[in-house]
Amino acid sequence: xxxxxxxxxxxxxxxxxxxxxxxxxxxxxxxxxxxxxxxxxxxxxxxxxxxxxxxxxxxxxxxxxxxxxxxxxxxxxxxxxxxxxxxxxxxxxxxxxxxxxxxxxxxxxxxxxxxxxxxxxxxxxxxxxxxxxxxxxxxxxxxxxxxxxxxxxxxxxxxxxxxxxxxxxxxxxxxxxxxxxxxxxxxxxxxxxxxxxxxxxxxxxxxxxxxxxxxxxxxxxxxxxxxxxxxxxxxxxxxxxxxxxxxxxxxxxxxxxxxxxxxxxxxxxxxxxxxxxxxxxxxxxxxxxxxxxxxxxxxxxxxxxxxxxxxxxxxxxxxxxxxxxxxxxxxxxxxxxxxxxxxxxxxxxxxxxxxxxxxxxxxxxxxxxxxxxxxxxxxxxxxxxxxxxxxxxxxxxxxxxxxxxxxxxxxxxxxxx
Amino acid sequence: xxxxxxxxxxxxxxxxxxxxxxxxxxxxxxxxxxxxxxxxxxxxxxxxxxxxxxxxxxxxxxxxxxxxxxxxxxxxxxxxxxxxxxxxxxxxxxxxxxxxxxxxxxxxxxxxxxxxxxxxxxxxxxxxxxxxxxxxxxxxxxxxxxxxx
Numbered sequence: 300x301x302x303x304x305x306x307x308x309x310x311x312x313x314x315x316x317x318x319x320x321x322x323x324x325x326x327x328x329x330x331x332x333x334x335x336x337x338x339x340x341x342x343x344x345x346x347x348x349x350x351x352x353x354x355x356x357x358x359x360x361x362x363x364x365x366x367x368x369x370x371x372x373x374x375x376x377x378x379x380x381x382x383x384x385x386x387x388x389x390x391x392x393x394x395x396x397x398x399x400x401x402x403x404x405x406x407x408x409x410x411x412x413x414x415x416x417x418x419x420x421x422x423x424x425x426x427x428x429x430x431x432x433x434x435x436x437x438x439x440x441x442x443x444x445x446x447x448x449x450x451x452x453x454x455x456x457x458x459x460x461x462x463x464x465x466x467x468x469x470x471x472x473x474x475x476x477x478x479x480x481x482x483x484x485x486x487x488x489x490x491x492x493x494x495x496x497x498x499x500x501x502x503x504x505x506x507x508x509x510x511x512x513x514x515x516x517x518x519x520x521x522x523x524x525x526x527x528x529x530x531x532x533x534x535x536x537x538x539x540x541x542x543x544x545x546x547x548x549x550x551x552x553x554x555x556x557x558x559x560x561x562x563x564x565x566x567x568x569x570x571x572x573x574x575x576x577x578x579x580x581x582x583x584x585x586x587x588x589x590x591x592x593x594x595x596x597x598x599x600x601x602x603x604x605x606x607x608x609x610x611x612x613x614x615x616x617x618x619x620x621x622x623x624x625x626x627x628x629x630x631x632x633x634x635x636x637x638x639x640x641x642x643x644x645x646x647x648x649x650x651x652x653x654x655x656x657x658x659x660x661x662x663x664x665x666x667x668x669x670x671x672x673x674x675x676x677x678x679x680x681x682x683x684x685x686x687x688x689x690x691x692x693x694x695x696x697x698x699x700x701x702x703x704x705x706x707x708x709x710x711x712x713x714x715x716x
Numbered sequence: 717x718x719x720x721x722x723x724x725x726x727x728x729x730x731x732x733x734x735x736x737x738x739x740x741x742x743x744x745x746x747x748x749x750x751x752x753x754x755x756x757x758x759x760x761x762x763x764x765x766x767x768x769x770x771x772x773x774x775x776x777x778x779x780x781x782x783x784x785x786x787x788x789x790x791x792x793x794x795x796x797x798x799x800x801x802x803x804x805x806x807x808x809x810x811x812x813x814x815x816x817x818x819x820x821x822x823x824x825x826x827x828x829x830x831x832x833x834x835x836x837x838x839x840x841x842x843x844x845x846x847x848x849x850x851x852x853x854x855x856x857x858x859x860x861x862x863x864x865x
Contacts, residue, residue: 330742653800655775660802663743671774685776685799714747715801 487636488644749805
């Protein structure tokens, strides 16, 4: 989001110290220094409320869902389905049937590729993605294209890491069967104009999958106003547990799609001659799901809702602006990804210093960042860099922590200068 | 540190170990590694290519190794480099303890135990160590080929 779009005063009441207090992991030292955790695009830390809910599930009512008639199983089923309702509200989906629990955003994309994709993509057809996709939104489509004799087309980006929207309109063809677009780039921080992308695709009758792995924990999401056909995100980036994620799909699309994995819970009846599949959402949830994970994700959503997604967005935007200023003063630092619409992510290179050395030496200062190619090899190639250092913000990061990052980078330059 | 330059494999290994023991914080220890890397004999640019790249590294490592005949018998010689300074320091440790050594010394030297003693195994990410260990495998394979010849 741009600075101008922040509501005045909306971060005034944001008490980051009180927020940090709720994240036990942050209260530790590394190499004798307070941990400065700036790898949130990779995964976020968990508030106590999520940890308590996970613990309570296993201590009080661990039991399989949808299958038993005793009290604790009724409770686990209830809490699991409550979590689905919370996700529905969080995304503003039309119905809980549109919320499918999966392992992560990656699995959500694979599910769509293997069901919707296999059903609708034929030889000579095209899938359209952007040049800033995470491998999770490239490889599943390549696998599908290879199987079907279809081809993967790419929307190019400019030197700031922004989509070339004119090129998009021209590369979207009569053979395009789906557009897969990242909402917010993990490697660049760019926030893409998904509303516009979807509107243009829909004019040509092409459905759109939005990869929300990075956006869902930084900004309010409304799948109905966005009008995306599919939206995926991962729980572990949303201050929730690992191993749980969500695929949202429009109900009429999900209903027309064949199931992907077969097993228990996804069936209505089974004989050796014929199996009748269950209704949504169970049709896509074969086997015992990650029950604790879904309930933990529900708790994370409660926490985010109480904190306020719009307030988190505004606060992070303020810290992002501060970070841009202080990082630009580091000699030899080049920011990779300078889109006007950007959130949370500082991807950078330091002249003559390998990203891995930056990460390793920052660690001795207690500063945790990601280094490497960020599962986005094509992005690194586009910008002509082997790897970048990436500091990424969460709702609990402070300006002071970015000062620590900057001090650490100066130290790295002294050591390797 | 020893006054006379270290010559035997054991002396070289001990010399590096002494340098590490001088420091108890990791920034200083990385500084030692970086300085070691800076002393590594340069590798020809032409030799840094896809054929000489060692797999398994988050950073690039290149290595060229061969068997060299000397009056006292065959030894393994190699040159190596990395584009990351700390990785280059790790590469240089291998160079110090393995370069110019006869097969017996290379095969009998417990590099895992040695790096563990330096604290490097616990401290560096698997990715980088994997690259390091692919280097060790190459050097040991060459040494084994001498012994088997």
